[in-house]
Amino acid sequence: MNKENVKRFIKSVPPVLWAIIILIIVFSNFSKNYLTYRNLVIILQQTSVLLVVASAATFVLISGGLDLSLGGVLTISGVAVAFALNAGLPIYVVFIIGAAVGFACGAINGTLISYLGLAPFIVTLGTQGIFFGLSLVLSKRQGISISNETFIKLGDLINGKIPMAAILCGILFLFAIFVQNHTRLGRYTYAIGGNREGSRLSGVNTKFWHFMVYAFAGFLTGLAAVILVARLEVADPIVGSQWEFEAIAAAILGGTSMDIGRGDVKGTLIGVLLFTIVRSGMNVIRVPSILQPAILGTILVLAIVLQVSITNRRINHE
Amino acid sequence: MSKNKVSIHNLSVDQISNLSRLLALALIIVLGVIISDSFLSVENLTNILTNASVLIIIGVGQTIAIVTNGPDLSSGSILTICAVLVAILMKSFGIPYPIAILAGLSLGALIGVVNGVMISKVGIPSFVSTYGLMWAVFGFAYVLLHGYVLYDFNSSFRFIGNGSLFGFIPMPIVIMALVVGLGIFVMTKTTYGRRFYAVGTNSVCAKMSGINVDKTVILAFVSSGFLSALAGIVLIARINAVQSDIGSNYLLSVLATVYMGGASTEGGEGTIQGTIIGALIITIVYNCMNLLAVPSEWREAVIGLLIILTILIDSFAKKRAEKTII
Numbered sequence: 001m002n003k004e005n006v007k008r009f010i011k012s013v014p015p016v017l018w019a020i021i022i023l024i025i026v027f028s029n030f031s032k033n034y035l036t037y038r039n040l041v042i043i044l045q046q047t048s049v050l051l052v053v054a055s056a057a058t059f060v061l062i063s064g065g066l067d068l069s070l071g072g073v074l075t076i077s078g079v080a081v082a083f084a085l086n087a088g089l090p091i092y093v094v095f096i097i098g099a100a101v102g103f104a105c106g107a108i109n110g111t112l113i114s115y116l117g118l119a120p121f122i123v124t125l126g127t128q129g130i131f132f133g134l135s136l137v138l139s140k141r142q143g144i145s146i147s148n149e150t151f152i153k154l155g156d157l158i159n160g161k162i163p164m165a166a167i168l169c170g171i172l173f174l175f176a177i178f179v180q181n182h183t184r185l186g187r188y189t190y191a192i193g194g195n196r197e198g199s200r201l202s203g204v205n206t207k208f209w210h211f212m213v214y215a216f217a218g219f220l221t222g223l224a225a226v227i228l229v230a231r232l233e234v235a236d237p238i239v240g241s242q243w244e245f246e247a248i249a250a251a252i253l254g255g256t257s258m259d260i261g262r263g264d265v266k267g268t269l270i271g272v273l274l275f276t277i278v279r280s281g282m283n284v285i286r287v288p289s290i291l292q293p294a295i296l297g298t299i300l301v302l303a304i305v306l307q308v309s310i311t312n313r314r315i316n317h318e
Numbered sequence: 319m320s321k322n323k324v325s326i327h328n329l330s331v332d333q334i335s336n337l338s339r340l341l342a343l344a345l346i347i348v349l350g351v352i353i354s355d356s357f358l359s360v361e362n363l364t365n366i367l368t369n370a371s372v373l374i375i376i377g378v379g380q381t382i383a384i385v386t387n388g389p390d391l392s393s394g395s396i397l398t399i400c401a402v403l404v405a406i407l408m409k410s411f412g413i414p415y416p417i418a419i420l421a422g423l424s425l426g427a428l429i430g431v432v433n434g435v436m437i438s439k440v441g442i443p444s445f446v447s448t449y450g451l452m453w454a455v456f457g458f459a460y461v462l463l464h465g466y467v468l469y470d471f472n473s474s475f476r477f478i479g480n481g482s483l484f485g486f487i488p489m490p491i492v493i494m495a496l497v498v499g500l501g502i503f504v505m506t507k508t509t510y511g512r513r514f515y516a517v518g519t520n521s522v523c524a525k526m527s528g529i530n531v532d533k534t535v536i537l538a539f540v541s542s543g544f545l546s547a548l549a550g551i552v553l554i555a556r557i558n559a560v561q562s563d564i565g566s567n568y569l570l571s572v573l574a575t576v577y578m579g580g581a582s583t584e585g586g587e588g589t590i591q592g593t594i595i596g597a598l599i600i601t602i603v604y605n606c607m608n609l610l611a612v613p614s615e616w617r618e619a620v621i622g623l624l625i626i627l628t629i630l631i632d633s634f635a636k637k638r639a640e641k642t643i644i
Contacts, residue, residue, distance in 0.1 A: 066445060118629050119583035121389070121445040122573065126629075129570045129622025136615040245453055248446065258443065294461050297454030301436075304450055308442050 015310060016253050016303070020274050027281040034284055041163045045231065047276040048169035050246055051269065052224035054254075055176040056217035057247035058268045061258045063213045064193040065113060065120040068244050070221050072131030073105040075240030077225035079135045082144040082235035091151055095226050102222015103215055105131060110214030114207050132241070139237040146233050155230030165231040172223055176265050179216070189213050193261025249300045250275055257311050274303070334639050335580050335632060339595050342578075346602050354609045362605070364488065370601040371490035372549045372556075376568060377575045377593040378501040379545030384581045385505075385588045386514045386538035387437060388444030392429065393546040393572055395455035398565035400426045401550035402459045405468040405560040408475065415475040423547045429455065430543025434536030448539075452569070460562040469559035479555030490552050497545065501590045514538055519586030570618065574625045575600050583629065600624070 028034045053070055060067040080101040084094045105127065112123045146152060155165040180186035188209040191199035200206040229235050253271030256263025278299055282292050350357040376393050383390040400422040407418035429451070436447040481489045505511035516524040517534045525531045546565075554560045578596030581588025603620065 066443075068445075068449070112626065112630070116630065116633065118626075118633060122577065122583050122629055123626060125391075125570065125573060126622045126625035129618045129625065131622075133616060133619025133622060137613070137619065141615060242453055245449055249450065252446070258446075290464060291461055292457075294454060294457030297450070297457045301447070301450045301454050304442060304446070305436060305440050309440050312441055 016270050016274050023277050027284045031284045043280045044166040045163045048166040049224050049228045051272045052169050052172045053221050054247040054250040054268045054272050055265045056220040058251040058256050058265050059213055060217050061251050061256045062193045063189045067124045069124040069128040071240035071243035072128040073102055073218050073221045074225045075135045076131045077101045077222040078229045078235040079138050081226050081229045085148050098222045098226035099219055103219040106215040106218020110211035114210035135237040143234045143236040152233050165227050168227050180265050190261045252304050253307055335635050343595050343599050350606050353606055366601050368488045368490050370597045371494035372553050373597040374494050375497050375549040376546050376572050377597050378497050378590055379542035380572050380576045381588050381590055381593045382538045383542040385518045387535050390542040391448040392452040394565035394568035395452040396426050396429050396543050396546040397550035399455050399459040400547035401554045401560050402462050409468050426543040426547025427540050430540035434539035438532040438535040463562045467561045476555050479552050570621045571600050574621050578628045
């Protein structure tokens with residue numbers, strides 16, 4: 001009886017979590033500093049923004065779509081935030097601007113995908129080009145540095161102890177979980193991904209909610225951009241490249257599947273953790289920085305292959 | 319007026335969208351003529367066609383992938399890593415260029431196999447798996463080159479990109495014509511072509527009628543990988559240098575090319591002839607932007623906009639055409 005319970009418990013833990021535990025043990029053996037508070041806090045600071053963007057990507061994936069423009073949304077919202085700050089606007093207005101630009105970008109995607117019925121990957125690839133391109137044009141290819149001290153504090157590691165960016169992103173992450181579990185948007189995201197025609201016939205305004213999924217993803221990413229700019233103290237027109245892939249990869253590693261409306265934002269946390277640990281671990285075991293993108297990319301692709309084959313097998317069992 | 323309307327109604331869906339594409343090409347050529355007097359000069363036209371060659375070569379492979387399953391988003395990265403490999407083999411190891419080219423083409427085909435297996439055997443959607451592989455492959459290209467630029471290849475290799483057949487037809491155009499000829503032949507006259515379309519239209523149906531779907535999908539992505547590699551070789555022979563982000567601009571342009579050519583995002587539709595028109599439109603747009611001295615920052619935004627406009631117009635045209643048929 002007891003053995004059964006243990007077995008079930010072991011089976012219920014996702015394989016990615018095992019990988020994380022093993023990696024932490026390995027890396028902490030390599031370096032005594034790995035498991036210190038300071039190091040953990042720094043790692044948290046670096047990856048918390050990805051957690052928010054990955055949560056946004058999770059919503060879109062659950063609805064059966066794909067948003068390749070999230071990196072572009074992050075970039076252009078960041079550029080808008082920098083302009084707003086340098087124009088001397090108060091900080092709460094800056095947050096509103098970041099969120100609004102993100103929402104607007106998402107709304108463009110949502111309109112094209114939901115109301116006009118175009119394929120998500122090609123629409124968001126196109127808008128990716130537009131958002132990145134406009135960021136380059138607006139910033140004239142140069143990073144826009146931020147000088148507002150209060151704003152920078154929002155992304156800072158205050159006294160080397162309080163990770164502000166991580167805390168703010170944590171709040172956004174909790175907000176995303178709340179939306180997913182306790183609002184109509186959250187429920188309808190699953191309904192749209194699971195059975196769109198069925199939910200339409202049962203009276204759900206699927207077009208509107210499908211549109212809202214993309215708009216909400218943009219909204220979250222816009223807010224993430226504000227925190228990212230505060231942390232980096234600069235709005236870089238190329239900062240967002242590759243983010244959408246990392247976000248989507250993290251969501252898939254967290255068990256989200258785009259075929260059947262399955263997965264959740266909580267799971268995405270695990271995906272982001274794996275990501276973070278591999279990335280920080282490569283520094284610990286002194287992998288040359290030139291090799292890191294290639295290794296990280298390969299690990300991610302392999303992990304996705306593994307995760308998808310496991311998920312598919314489970315579906316077949318059921 | 320009314321007579322005109324009737325004749326449009328008599329056209330099939332395909333004919334209408336083909337017509338609209340040719341119209342777009344004509345429109346953009348007119349725009350080019352208005353912008354610059356030298357647009358229609360033989361020199362500029364040859365230049366446009368030579369520039370379009372690389373795009374068309376990748377585009378043929380991409381068309382096959384899109385018809386069969388879905389886009390190969392890794393084609394720009396395959397172009398890069400194969401070009402880098404060929405350059406390194408020639409410059410750093412002194413390997414004769416035919417062998418280096420062979421190695422580059424094989425690498426392209428091999429990455430195509432990886433793509434095909436991930437899509438068909440594992441079941442990851444092509445736009446996720448190839449997008450992921452793209453970042454990994456760009457990473458490796460960066461590792462191979464260590465961030466350097468390799469340049470100045472030997473003249474017999476450069477003939478592929480710079481030379482002219484009979485002294486007046488640039489080699490990229492010759493290679494492109496061969497690829498296009500072979501591609502059209504395969505897609506329209508062979509069972510391979512039929513299988514690509516069958517799998518893309520309805521893979522379950524294709525499987526039941528005895529087509530090896532997995533093998534067909536892998537073959538499609540191998541074609542795309544191989545042709546991307548070929549395009550990379552032509553490209554570096556032409557510009558006589560290689561760096562690790564040489565192919566990053568091709569992701570959007572190639573997709574724009576193929577979708578403008580009338581390929582459907584749902585698979586099973588698209589022709590190589592259409593892709594050629596798409597490539598010409600994109601190249602002429604670039605050409606016009608150069609003639610107008612538009613800053614290069616605008617390129618990406620313009621191509622993104624073009625992609626969305628194309629699929630938007632296509633979807634409207636198809637919806638209207640379907641309505642009139644019913």
